[in-house]
Amino acid sequence: LxxxxxxxxxxxxxxxxxxxxxxxxxxxxxxxxxxxxxxxxxxxxxxxxxxxxxxxxxxxxxxxxxxxxxxxxxxxxxxxxxxxxxxxxxxxxxxxxxxxxxxxxxxxxxxxxYPAETAGSIMTKSYLTIRPATTAQEVLEHLQEERPRVETIYYLYAVDESGRLAGVLSLRDLLTHDPSERVDHFMSTQPVTVRDRDDQEDVARLIQYYDLLAIPVLTEDEALVGIVTVDDAIDVLEEEETEDVGEFSATRGATGEKVTAFQAAKKRAPWIVLLMFLGLITAGMIEQFEETLEAIVLLAAFIPIIMDSGGNTGTQSLAVIVRGLSTGALDHIGVLKIIWREFKTGMMIGLSTALVILLLIIFVFDHAMIALVVAVSIFSTLSMATVIGTILPLIINKLKLDPAIASGPFITTMCDILGLLIYFSIATFLLDYL
Amino acid sequence: LxxxxxxxxxxxxxxxxxxxxxxxxxxxxxxxxxxxxxxxxxxxxxxxxxxxxxxxxxxxxxxxxxxxxxxxxxxxxxxxxxxxxxxxxxxxxxxxxxxxxxxxxxxxxxxxxYPAETAGSIMTKSYLTIRPATTAQEVLEHLQEERPRVETIYYLYAVDESGRLAGVLSLRDLLTHDPSERVDHFMSTQPVTVRDRDDQEDVARLIQYYDLLAIPVLTEDEALVGIVTVDDAIDVLEEEETEDVGEFSATRGATGEKVTAFQAAKKRAPWIVLLMFLGLITAGMIEQFEETLEAIVLLAAFIPIIMDSGGNTGTQSLAVIVRGLSTGALDHIGVLKIIWREFKTGMMIGLSTALVILLLIIFVFDHAMIALVVAVSIFSTLSMATVIGTILPLIINKLKLDPAIASGPFITTMCDILGLLIYFSIATFLLDYL
CATH class of the missing domain: 1.25.60.10 (MgtE N-terminal domain-like)
Incomplete structure (x- = not known):
């Protein structure tokens, strides 16, 4: 150039x-x-x-x-x-x-x-403080003369001599009150605040809940040390969401542009191996039914259908519960009532799915008794899968873990094992008629 | 009382x-x-x-x-x-x-x-408009006297006689400029705006991207008809997230407090039935290998492990790609390079998982040849599963659909079919040695 x-x-x-x-x-x-x-x-x-x-x-x-x-x-x-x-x-x-x-x-x-992901680590030090005894007019003149280069001038923080937060007032309050009035007469003296070591997600949720533009961050001794602004809150919520996606499949920290294939594999492989161990339980269980399978090899063809239907239905219940927990829609219903409703839903889904598979197997595979075994298994598995998919996230939530992350693969595996156990038990029981 | x-x-x-x-x-x-x-x-x-x-x-x-x-x-x-x-x-x-x-x-x-989920349907009509020719002082006095009850007074919208948006100024700009200056001399004349029919999520993303407190909503003719504020933007982003969870498992609209079990089942059953049809493909494929299965029934025990490992690895790649697309981390890497990196990752995960399963099957099930078949199948399946999990969301993204929702079950099913096809092909090929 x-x-x-x-x-x-x-x-x-x-x-x-x-x-x-x-x-x-x-x-x-x-x-x-x-x-x-x-x-x-x-x-x-x-x-x-x-x-x-x-x-x-x-x-x-x-x-x-x-x-x-x-x-x-x-x-x-x-x-x-x-x-x-x-x-x-x-x-x-x-x-x-x-x-x-x-x-x-x-x-x-x-x-x-500050430790990572605390309010202290994401707050800004760039905000306006005033003395409680100032008048609205004085503050306004100060703003017009000094033109402070801070992140937000829409909230002003009134701080006493010892650095403690005495109140918060918005620029809107300031403009709409008599200029000669002292700010401590109309500022909010019980503002929503957070502690510097609070979790960043909780801070962001408070900003969202109270529709704030910023929230003051205090130490244990009530001293004002920073503020967290709404734009950072949005980014935190977004970050936590993508973290959740990553944690769900153990790919967190394995997605950046600069991550090599080897680094990604090192992070991801343990998860796949762990889930494979869970799969071994299923393998061991099927092995127990080797005799039944030897008698009717075609039974093996429907292993995937039993597994998928159970897993998918359980995951649906998980989604319902996770969503209900996050929106608070379940707060006013008792746990037993939720489980009972999900169980009824599971029976109805099970019934309709069982009817479809019954007809399909009779027409496509031309084997009425196997069709019946699969249909009855699907019905029982789906009814139980909803209960597993309901109870597990509720327990995990009680343990203060995130049910969306912790329960997915476990629900699928539990539904797999349960479904195949039902399937092969029924098949073994009816072996003479197959 | x-x-x-x-x-x-x-x-x-x-x-x-x-x-x-x-x-x-x-x-x-x-x-x-x-x-x-x-x-x-x-x-x-x-x-x-x-x-x-x-x-x-x-x-x-x-x-x-x-x-x-x-x-x-x-x-x-x-x-x-x-x-x-x-x-x-x-x-x-x-x-x-x-x-x-x-x-x-x-x-x-x-x-x-306005149609649901458009900017028009979530905007507020409660905002301040001014004339471009007013001075800063006049606007300030107006604010102080009128004390307008609008949602935000921090952005002011300058509108010409025909209702068109001429510019935006912040209360901060207003305070920090000479009171006698006309607002059209310092207002922003090219503000970020949206159209009234734009999707609500796009609107919220713009507010997030540009760190705005509010964004003006215009009609086709540039007339200002409303604003969307940052607190509503956060709620929209949140709502879209929970919708995603719901759509992923077809439970959207089936989670409310008042929904009966029958209503929930009616919404959820079609999804389970649809995925069961995909499972039928797998069943048909396994049936083709009935002879192989008859020869070695134990092969059936490892169907779940092959299915789960493939599905989980494919889902990991999906999570990596979805996250990369949403953070923009993949914008500067070519598609082929991404696929190649995932494929290498898949081979490494496949290799380590295959080694573990080889040893486990030899020791637990005491069957070296089956162990070898399972291990080789796992290795091939996992290498390919990463490619499927990479390509499918990229295609779905190109089609302007949401890859996080659309690809999950399809990737799992494709990996299932591929994995079992590899597994039974290898087993059939090696039948004489098993």
Missing amino acids: RREDISAFRQTYLSLHPMDQASVFVSLDPSERAGFFDYISAEEIANMYQNLDKDMQLAILTEMDETYAGDIINAMNVDNATSLLSKLSETTRNHLLQKLNEAKKADVEELLA | RREDISAFRQTYLSLHPMDQASVFVSLDPSERAGFFDYISAEEIANMYQNLDKDMQLAILTEMDETYAGDIINAMNVDNATSLLSKLSETTRNHLLQKLNEAKKADVEELLA
């Missing part, structure tokens, strides 16, 4: 929304980005850079020289800077920390000291 | 946060709530009521007389009122609509006309 192009490019680029700057930026290849760093300053890039997703931030950090990287991190919000630094090796992190100015360094180090 | 108790109760109750009022309210039983309606007015209850979850709103609505219900809906925000009314039967809805005042009725009817 020649000089005049650079100036034109700078003007166009810097007028874009930071998120759109980010889209352009990631579409460049590393050599183009190298030029980029020459004619756009670290301060100008910081706002865009902190909006990139974390893997991308890390990848791009390696392309910069250390001074530029330090300048960027210095210009980033404290929460974003902390989140990035926490992903680096200790050596690189300490190196970059030395490049920050004193105030930023102290803030980042404070946040880094 | 006696008169003095009522007044004390009113005072305590009304000083609570609306969300906490809601918690108290739902803990009452219907007879207690009946008294409640006598000594708390519809206007006082409205803010709490609109925060209840929708099933609860509907249940409680039936406990009120029609005038009280109409008064509550009249006092609710337009978006919440619409959302509630859209859940009622047409007769009840029209009845209640007659109870609303003219302005509210017109707004609600406008929103009701």
Whole structure:
């Protein structure tokens, strides 16, 4: 790029929304980005850079020289800077920390000291505090004169001399009250707050529940140390969702762009092997019925149908319970009533499925007695599968674990074992007629 | 309650946060709530009521007389009122609509006309508009004098004479600019906007992506007709997640408190029957290998292990791809490279799982040749299962369907069929040695 192009490019680029700057930026290849760093300053890039997703931030950090990287991190919000630094090796992190100015360094180090996924680790230190005795007019004038560069000016935090949170007022309250009134006369003195060591998901849920734009974070001694804003809350909820997907199949930490096949296999294989052990129980059980199978080999053909129907029905009940627990729709129904309703549902699904399979096996495989065995087994299995799929997540929920993650494969396996046990028992019992 | 108790109760109750009022309210039983309606007015209850979850709103609505219900809906925000009314039967809805005042009725009817899950159906009509030619000072004075009762005063929408959106400014911009400056000199003239018929999830994603507090909703002709606020965006994202869980197992609409077992079974049975048909393919395939099975009945015992391992590995790949698509982590890698990495991962998982099962079958079942057949089948199946689990969601994503919902059971079934085909083919081929 020649000089005049650079100036034109700078003007166009810097007028874009930071998120759109980010889209352009990631579409460049590393050599183009190298030029980029020459004619756009670290301060100008910081706002865009902190909006990139974390893997991308890390990848791009390696392309910069250390001074530029330090300048960027210095210009980033404290929460974003902390989140990035926490992903680096200790050596690189300490190196970059030395490049920050004193105030930023102290803030980042404070946040880094919190365990991951706590309120403290995701909060920002960039918010407005006022004294309770100020008047509305004074605060407004202060805002207009100082033009504070904080994350939100829509909530103001009234703090007493010892740093304790005395109340919260919104900019809306401020504008709609008599300018001469003192803020402690109309601020909310019992705001919703969280502790710095609270779990990040609980914090995000509170923001969602109370429709807040931000929530103050307090220490054990009620001292205000930060706030968590609604945009970070959304990202936390999103992150927890994708984590759930990952944990469900043990693929968490095995999905990034830079993960090698070997690293992914190392994370994923133990889960497959563990579930295979559960499968061995099923294998051992089928082996017990070897004589029955020897008499009627065709029985083996319907093993998959028994397994799948049971597993799918149990998983449906799981989905109903998990959804009910998360929306609170089950809060006002007794446990026994839920189980009873699911059991009735299971019997009805079982009955209709059994009728269909009965006719299908008679017509397709032309074997009426096997059709009957499969149909009766399907009916019994599906009725019981709903009960397993209901009770297991309720127990897991009582143990304060996440039922969506913990119960899936166990329900499937339990339904498998139960279904095949019913199937081969009935078949053995009716062996003489088969 | 006696008169003095009522007044004390009113005072305590009304000083609570609306969300906490809601918690108290739902803990009452219907007879207690009946008294409640006598000594708390519809206007006082409205803010709490609109925060209840929708099933609860509907249940409680039936406990009120029609005038009280109409008064509550009249006092609710337009978006919440619409959302509630859209859940009622047409007769009840029209009845209640007659109870609303003219302005509210017109707004609600406008929103009701939008298809469900569009921006129009979730937007609020409660926002501030200004003229572009006003000065910052004039707007501020207007805010302070009028104290408008709108959902947010933090974004102001500048609208020209024809109702078209000319720009957006934040209250922050307003406070930090010279009071005598005209707002059209510093407002954002290219704000992020959505169309009234856009999907609600896309709207919520934009709010999340750009860290907005609200987003303006425009018609085809650029006329401003409403805004969607961040708290509604969070709820939409949450709702879409639980819908996904429900759709995944066809339990959507079958989870409410009031759903009978028969209604639930009617919704859920078709899915189980459909998946059973897929299972019939597997059954037909196993039948083709009846001779092999007759020779070695023990082969049947390992059908579940082959099925489960293949299905679980395919599902892991699905989770990796779904997560990669949603975080954008796969955007910068070619499709072939992704497939190749998953295939390598599958081979490594397959190799380790095969070694474990080889040793286990030799020691537990004491049958070396069957152990070898199972191990080789597991290795081949797992290598291929990752490819199926990668390609299928990528195709479904290209077809603009949600891969998380559409691919689960199909991947499992395809991996089942493939795995058992490999297993029995190898077994048949090696029959003489078994």
